[in-house]
Amino acid sequence: MSSCDQCGKSILFGGRKLDGRRYCSAACARAHPLLEMADRVPSDILQRHVDEWRRSACPKCKQNHGAIDVHEHHRVHSLVLMTQWSTRRNVCCRRCGRREQLLSTLYCATLGWWGFPWGLLVTPVQIARNVAALCKSDSAQPSARFEQIVRRQIARRYLEAQSSAPATR
Numbered sequence: 114m115s116s117c118d119q120c121g122k123s124i125l126f127g128g129r130k131l132d133g134r135r136y137c138s139a140a141c142a143r144a145h146p147l148l149e150m151a152d153r154v155p156s157d158i159l160q161r162h163v164d165e166w167r168r169s170a171c172p173k174c175k176q177n178h179g180a181i182d183v184h185e186h187h188r189v190h191s192l193v194l195m196t197q198w199s200t201r202r203n204v205c206c207r208r209c210g211r212r213e214q215l216l217s218t219l220y221c222a223t224l225g226w227w228g229f230p231w232g233l234l235v236t237p238v239q240i241a242r243n244v245a246a247l248c249k250s251d252s253a254q255p256s257a258r259f260e261q262i263v264r265r266q267i268a269r270r271y272l273e274a275q276s277s278a279p280a281t282r
C-alpha cells in the first residue's frame with residue numbers, strides 16, 4: 114500500500130500520480146512543485162540552514178535548552194465502539210518534546226482503554242511508543258525528518274520569492 118508524499122496518509126484507492134510521486138488528494142497534489150524544489154536544495158545550503166535552525170531558540174518555549182529537532186508523540190482515545198489514534202510532530206527542543214510525550218502517555222492511559230476492540234489493542238502500543246521516545250537519548254545528529262522539514266521551508270521561501278518577484282518590479 115502506498116502513502117501520500119505530502120501528508121503521509123495511506124492511499125487505498127485512487128490518488129494522483131505526478132512524476133513518480135503519489136498524492137491522496139488534489140489539495141496535497143498542489144504541494145508537488147514544493148516537493149520537487151525541496152529535493153533540489155543544494156546540500157551546502159541545506160546544511161547551513163539545518164545548523165542555524167538547530168542552534169536557534171525553541172519555537173515552543175523560546176529558550177535555548179539544546180538542539181531543535183522533530184519530536185513525535187502518540188495519542189489514542191476511545192468511546193465504546195470508536196477509537197481514534199494519531200501521531201503528532203513538533204519542531205522544538207528536547208525538553209518540550211518530552212513534556213508532550215509525557216502528557217500523551219497520560220492522555221492514552223486515561224482515555225485510550227474505553228473502546229472495544231481497538232482501544233485495548235492500540236493503547237499499549239501508543240504508550241510504548243511514547244515511553245520509547247521518552248527514553249531515547251538526545252542525538253547529536255539532526256533526524257532525517259528534521260532535514261526534510263528544513264528542505265521544504267527553504268523551497269517554500271524560494272518559490273514565494275519567485276512568485277512575488279514580477280509584482281514588485
Ligand SMILES: [Zn+2]
Nearest residue numbers: 117120137141
Ligand atoms: Zn495527502
Ligand SMILES: [Zn+2]
Nearest residue numbers: 171174206209
Ligand atoms: Zn522548548
